[in-house]
Amino acid sequence: MKLLNHAKAGTLESGDVFVTVTPGEELLIHLDSPVKEQFGDAIMDLVRKVLEEQEVTSGTIELSDQGALDCTIRARLITALERASKGDVS
């Protein structure tokens, strides 16, 4: 999947995660989470796994986690990536 545009998905509501995706030449992942100390590694593993599944190898991925479950992080990241790949600036 090739990222064409800046895109975002999710919200800053409790239980959600706000994801922004920006095209770039190298892969950078930034995570902000109230549970980063306890679950930061697990969240980063999940993010890398989704990026691998979606065949995304470059770009800047920023996640502002509000205590989201794994299924929510996965869904929001996929939505942001799909929007970015379709040139859907939202």
Next chain:
Amino acid sequence: MKRSLLFIPGNRPNMIQNGLVLPADALIFDLEDSVLEEEKDAARTLVASALSSLDFGLKELVVRINEMSSPHALKDIEAVVPAGCESILLPKTEHSDDILELDRWLDTVEQASGIPPGSTSLILLIETALGVEKAFELAKASRRVKALALGAEDLAADLGCERTGEGTEILYSRTRLVIAARAAGVEVFDTPFTDTYDEQGCFLDTVFAKKLGFDGKLSISPHHLAPIHKAFTPSQEALENALEVQQAMQEAQREGRGAVALRGRMIDMPVLKQAERVIQWAKAARMLKGEADDESR
């Protein structure tokens, strides 16, 4: 039989998470009215992700897809059916052709996903004058249809009538839907009660719906689950009486008789049918040990 079917907005992760612990008999993940047009893709992906990874226990998992005329309906089906959606709630159902097309989509998606053919059910949301008029025809359009459900807010707008607390303006539509559903051999669910914090009003509205013949009720608020369950759950005495009737009729039928006297009261098929409804509600309420699991799926 489901006493309560609770709507959960499809793009709200915290509410989806609440669905794990709320005591509804069925959850309806909504991709239609509660989701903004520009968030349809996000809600679809979120609901599919939740369905495929969270354990909602014995609750039936329903998804309200977008209207068949929208560009979203097929994408909704393709996302949620492989993820574990058991039933589709089709909004604003008016045309048998739409049901047949949805039927074909489901055939294709089930086959591609390795899901047993025909296993995804349809619940038809009737919320227009044309839908009410054609309710029986719609209910018979596909073997996948397992229930009709009334959506009175959209219906009132379509009819141009005022929605009131007592619901006089929807009485005809309610009874018409019950008759259509019974004639077609499917279940029927009543419209949601819309005053979130009026639990007593919800209880009385549900009692009335039960008297009309509804099997269960849609709900837009977790606050309504307790009053809905209270209205549909039989008392222990009613359940014991129903089980007694069932047993007496089974014995009578074994002896080749169509009716039997039980404590001075004549018991026949209509009485048995009513008793069986009580037993079905008791199963939904997990009042019968060992049988609840079979009933819930």
